[in-house]
Amino acid sequence: MPRTSRKVLVGGIPLGGGSPVVVQTMTNTPTSSAASTLEQVRGLALAGAELVRVAVPDEKSAEALHEIVQGSTVPIVADIQFDAELAMRALRAGVAKLRLNPGNVRRRKQIEAIAAEAASRKVPIRVGVNSGSLPGDLLERFGGPSPECMWMAAERQIGILRDSGFEMIVVSLKASSPRLTIDSNRLAARECDYPLHLGVTESGPPLTGSVRSASALSVLLEEGIGDTIRISLSGDPAIELTAAWAMLSALGIRRRGPVIVSCPTCARARMDVASLAGEVEALLSGRTGLFSVAIMGCEVNGPGEAGEADLALIGSPSGILLYRSGKVIERFDCPAEDGVANAAQRLHLTEQLRSALISEIEELAAREEVRVVREEHDPGSS
Ligand code: SF4
Incomplete structure (x- = not known):
């Protein structure tokens, strides 16, 4: 029985609610260089990316976002790690979605301010947990990364967003271990109905990384879990798209290209x-x-x-x-x-x-x- 998730719109693209599984990737150019990032974004869109995420590590990157958003043919997602102010700037630049890492953006007041700004712009937030940056107190409590530890990290940030009346939430629980990725997402699928973004983080170079990613994502997708996917590989992100589409096609979920x-x-x-x-x-x-x-x-x-x-x-x-x-x-x-x-x-x-x-x-x-x-x-x- 496929999981029923609620629908969230990302720049007009639906995630969840029975919509087709959306394929996304991430740029590896310096975001501060709008020209080179836009060139990569356009190439990735042609290669099959339906959403493209860019890292926003500093002010110069935030400054370039407006031009990137305006010039892109696909919705742009801003990846925010430590600096809540960069999230506010990304929202003002017109990004279609934010990714916040609960391990690195933790202050309630900051999350509430981001939620208010995102709600006013109808921009969803992905609560993006990564096994490599879990909060120290949770790691201590659970004795290391575990499905429960991953979910609890997400639940904390989800709780703050919901207390602020914010519901346009997407959740990801990514681990470099395919096994932990499977178990964590099964738990998340039971615990919430938000759309799930699937990925095995830091999965490795193209060949072995694609196999590691597909070994976890195929199991989850086959169980009806997952609304959008990213295959994270070291190297050209266009290869991530080839791998993602090959996997969806092999599973008979979606097809693109020969x-x-x-x-x-x-x-x-x-x-x-x-x-x-x-x-x-x-x-x-x-x-x-x-x-x-x-x-x-x-x-x-x-x-x-x-x-x-x-x-x-x-x-x-x-x-x-x-x-x-x-x-x-x-x-x-x-x-x-x-x-x-x-x-x-x-x-x-x-x-x-x-x-x-x-x-x-x-x-x-x-x-x-x-x-x-x-x-x-x-x-x-x-
Ligand atoms: S199709 Fe023929 S050549 Fe190819 S692997 Fe099979 S037996 Fe060998």
Whole structure:
């Protein structure tokens, strides 16, 4: 039974209340440089960010916020850690949401003042707990970070906001441990009906960090817990978006952009699947059309996958076959029994396959993008 959360609007984007799970990320440029931050925000919006958070560590960053908010195509969220005055300045700059860390913004009077200003502007506040910055007294009481310790840190700040009559609350309980993230959010889901922002904090470099994040977020989303997600990786935040959308798509929750299916290869492979798949992935990065491409080394699982995909390149005893919508449209000779006879032929064949596949993909991607845009403007058109 999915959890029912109340709906909160962030710059017109609904969080909770049965709305689609919203994908967000965070810039890593200096916020004080409005130009470089805006450039990154725009790139992230194109890569699939529906909300973008910026850290506001100092006055210069607060000064740049107005320009960032005005120039952004997606709602901007201000991340506030220690200085309550920066929260007030962010609100006056027009941000769509604030994140307050209860471990670092703790004075009742300050939180009340922020709540009053946020309420007057209809700006929600995320009570954003992080296992690395929990209040010392709670750590002592619970003997370290635990789900109860995380929830209590949130509950304290939620209590002050609610006492001020403020209800536009979003909650996050993030830990670097996927296990603690799961248990903490299950507890929060039982204890409140505010929208939950999910994430495994400081999850690591792109590959292992994506796996660590997905291992926790998939469990929670599958239980109906979570209204917005951020996958926190060290490096380019655009990779966070690729990982977030891949996870939502894999779970059948939301889909954006093409899916690539490719096999790991083995001794039966009749072509260089890995390099073709890498090239196709780069070609499709940032595309929004909904279609699938399969690249399979041989006939063991190839025809089955080709039947499911919009485009497929499959190794077979009669050559390497290019499929469109499950039908063979081109065949490439593959002279040797186990693939291609020599290096020159292999290179030539790879180049032939590459150009045929890429021109098919470009045509399909352009057509599907037009269809997605048309459906966004007129959902009943197909
Ligand atoms: S599809 Fe063929 S080449 Fe690829 S892993 Fe399976 S058996 Fe090996």
